[in-house]
Amino acid sequence: MKIKELTHEIREKSLRKIDKKSPRELSASWFGEDLLYSGKGNAIFIILPTTGCAHALSESGGCTMCSYIADSPLEKVSSDELIDIFKNSIERHEIKPKTVVKIFVSGSFLNEDEIPREARDEILKLLNKEENVEEVVVESRPEYVNEEVMKACCSLIPDKIFEVSIGLESSSDYIKEYKINKGFSNEDFERAVNVVKSLKSDYKVTSKAYLFVKPILTSEKDAIEDAVASAEYAVEVGVDRISFCPATIHKGTLMEVLWRRGSYQPPWIWSILEIIKRVRSSIKIPVIMDTSGFGTRRGPFNCKKCNKKLKNLIIESNLDQSIPDEFxxxxxVKWEADVEYSDLSRSNTLLSDKI
Ligand SMILES: [Zn+2]
Incomplete structure (x- = not known):
């Protein structure tokens, strides 16, 4: 069975099981410290539930590790409702000086089928009025990044940095196609980043690459090598920032099916440290390592003695871009053995029709 059909089938099955929730129930917001282009500052995160990622809803079935679709209302959400949810979310937080607002939708912020133009415009206009907001960060697949849409957004928030984050995941087209089922190639990514670059003389606009650490069917060693190579590639293409997302097992994904069969494990936190060391010593743009899920059963894991300590070290190092001290x-030694000797004999038994 091909990976597209497999992800599609698993997705359909899991979607039949979930209880449908209203957009309001699915919305969420929180705040925290973050690294801005101007240095340490604050972040407000807002989840706006939209109809769902177009890639995941299509026959192609979506990405092998992503379960956002399970957290989507799976119905059109009107502009008025989206604006209302946004206002309620942002009003819950004090906007301190030096704040970045990060908006997460169920797929792509720039896809007008998900966020109608009217809602998008109103949200950006509201943010432009907030004096303490320095940056507005949204996410999008590359196919929705074009000059017209970008100009429409940037002109509404001329005083802020407007950043588009694109889930490149890996610089290997082979990995994107056969292990992630990403549905786009490096060529699409480069085109999108070039659109952003072409607008830099007129607007404060930036791009960011999300890179995924350890897709399915990837050994510990290959996961480290791919992460480092992908970061170097993203810099070459011309992104302004990189954010690594180490794998955690999400419900209703092909990754979860493989994990349950003992054929996949999230990366060691040691591997994450290794990536940070190598990337921060060679790359000159900000590199953030996401630590969500660290130390949990479904996330990157070392041992109970050191999980928490390492997670905190990484969080601190994100804020000052340092390389954590030797630890x-x-x-x-178990990690070292895994990197040295792990092969894919176990993982490769997988993509059989039995799943
Ligand atoms: Zn340990």
């Missing part, structure tokens, strides 16, 4: 723990 040791008895579990490190």
């Amino acid at each position: 040791d723990c008895e579990c490190k």
Whole structure:
């Protein structure tokens, strides 16, 4: 069975099981410290539930590790409702000086089938009025990044940095196609980043690449190498920032099916540290390492003795872009053995028709 059909089938099955929730129930917002282009500052995160990622809703079935679709209302959400949810979310937080507002939708902020133009415009206009907001960050697949849409957005928030984050995941087209089922190639990514670059002389606009650490069917060693190579590639293409997302097992994904069969494990936190060390010493743009899910059963994991300590070290290092100090723990030898000797014999037994 091909990966497209497999992801599609697993997705359909899991969507039949979920209880449908209203957009309001699915919305969420929180705040925290973050690294802005101007240095340490604050972030407000807002989840706006939209109809669902077009890629995941299509016959192609979506990405092998993503479950956002399970958190979408799976119905059109009107502009008025989206604006209302946005206002309620942002009003819950004090907007301190030096704030970045990050808007997460169920798919692509720039896809007008998900966020109608009217809602998009109103949200950006509201943010432009907030003096303490320095940056507005949205996410989009590359196919929705074009000059017309970008100009329409940037002209509404001329005083802020407007950043588009694109889930490149890996610089290997092979990995994107056969292990992630991403549905786009490096060529599409480069085109989108070039649109952003072409607008830099007129607007404060930036791009960011999300990179995924350890797709399915990837050994520990290959996961590290791919992450480092992907970061170097993204810099070459011309992104302004990189954000790594180490794998966590989401419900209703092909990744979860493989994990349940013992054929996939999220990366070691040691691998994450190795990536940080190598990337931060060679790359000159900000590199953020997402730590959500660290130390949990479904996330990147070392041992109980060092999980928390390492997670905190990484969070701190994100804020000042440092390389965490050398650290040791008895579990490190197991990781070293995994990197040295792991092969894919176990993982490769997988994509059979039995799943
Ligand atoms: Zn340990």
